[in-house]
Amino acid sequence: MSSTSDEDLTTSLLSLSHLTPSSHPSHPFSSWPSIPPNPIGRLILLTPEITKNAMNECIKTGKRFSLDWSIYPSGARMYGRSCGKHVIKRVDKGPSTKNDSKSINLDNNDLEEIEKNTFHPCFDDFIEINTQGSTQWDYFLHYSYPKSGLFYGGLTEDKIKNEDTGDFGISAIAKVGGVQTRGILLDIPLYLSKNNLPINSPLSNPPITKLNFELFLKVLNFFKIKPKIGDVLIIRTGFENSIIEFKNDIKINSWWGIEQSSEFIKWIWENGIVAVGTDNPTFENWPVSPNELQLHPVLLSGMGIMICELLRLDEISKQCEELNRWEFFFSSTPLMIEHGIASPPNAVAIF
Numbered sequence: 001m002s003s004t005s006d007e008d009l010t011t012s013l014l015s016l017s018h019l020t021p022s023s024h025p026s027h028p029f030s031s032w033p034s035i036p037p038n039p040i041g042r043l044i045l046l047t048p049e050i051t052k053n054a055m056n057e058c059i060k061t062g063k064r065f066s067l068d069w070s071i072y073p074s075g076a077r078m079y080g081r082s083c084g085k086h087v088i089k090r091v092d093k094g095p096s097t098k099n100d101s102k103s104i105n106l107d108n109n110d111l112e113e114i115e116k117n118t119f120h121p122c123f124d125d126f127i128e129i130n131t132q133g134s135t136q137w138d139y140f141l142h143y144s145y146p147k148s149g150l151f152y153g154g155l156t157e158d159k160i161k162n163e164d165t166g167d168f169g170i171s172a173i174a175k176v177g178g179v180q181t182r183g184i185l186l187d188i189p190l191y192l193s194k195n196n197l198p199i200n201s202p203l204s205n206p207p208i209t210k211l212n213f214e215l216f217l218k219v220l221n222f223f224k225i226k227p228k229i230g231d232v233l234i235i236r237t238g239f240e241n242s243i244i245e246f247k248n249d250i251k252i253n254s255w256w257g258i259e260q261s262s263e264f265i266k267w268i269w270e271n272g273i274v275a276v277g278t279d280n281p282t283f284e285n286w287p288v289s290p291n292e293l294q295l296h297p298v299l300l301s302g303m304g305i306m307i308c309e310l311l312r313l314d315e316i317s318k319q320c321e322e323l324n325r326w327e328f329f330f331s332s333t334p335l336m337i338e339h340g341i342a343s344p345p346n347a348v349a350i351f
Helices: 003-013 041-045 048-058 111-117 157-161 171-175 188-194 213-222 240-246 262-270 295-303 314-323
Strands: 064-066 085-090 123-128 136-138 179-187 232-236 275-278 306-309 327-332 347-350
Touching: 003 041, 048 179, 048 327, 064 314, 179 188, 179 213, 179 314, 188 213, 188 232, 213 262, 262 295, 295 306, 314 327
Parallel strands: 179 232, 232 275, 275 306
Antiparallel strands: 064 347, 085 123, 136 306, 179 327, 327 347
16 A cells, blocks of 8 residues: 555544434444444554654653552552552472582583482462552553443454453454554643642642643644644643552542543544553543543543553653653563453653
């Protein structure tokens, strides 16, 4: 296919005409059935050319920053989720004694004698985690539309519980090499500080300064960020310190994020954003009123756009400010879990 044809196809995929109306009774703002659901969702926009250009444009210093909290102990124990288990087990059969090196003549290279007299411990470890218990990608099977219970492409609860989802699962993302593209950071606390606006406590909802669509556009303009097709949009709220302070408090259930709005949803779609991320647990304001528009079901189950939550963003915030650029190469390779609901992102920002 020619590059012109590729560009025409991409432009077509950005059209709002693919989305169901906001008034749709079971799956508003969904791209299916207009666009056949794909196991990698909106990542179909992420071409090799986009990845290559992102590397060339964003990697200048080579500095690398991990964006994950630990999976064990869990980075954040919210909603009563388990902090996980880690078991270390010795698997060799030899006795737990140190080798007496004097009894072996190494000069003779007598392997049989070495094996007979050398006992070296060998360990395996076993990890049991809730993939929602720390930094994670939410895949399209995580959160359904509230009224219909439908997931991406019309998948149902029974299909997911019975692992009858075909090629759909977080492994689909891993199989294509994960998410390798440009990340753009909107540092909301820094913007508020530099513009003498009230800074929100990370755990406030509603916040003093609402991150509505109007403010969102102002932040983009302030940091001179121009979105590109294939970008991962990352929003920093300052939640990282709250995780450090309250990491063992499972009762945290309120925080601020992007305000739910149809304008923001349409912006995400028309600009070809392939995934979103944040340092808080939901990306959007939480909790959400039952009658409010929710971003979780629209992004995940409607558009096939993954949400990365509980990212560690303070370090890259400082790096972005130091370099005066709010873009970087974003690299993430989730676990190869067939029919998986979520995964640690193993995310890295490279400048």
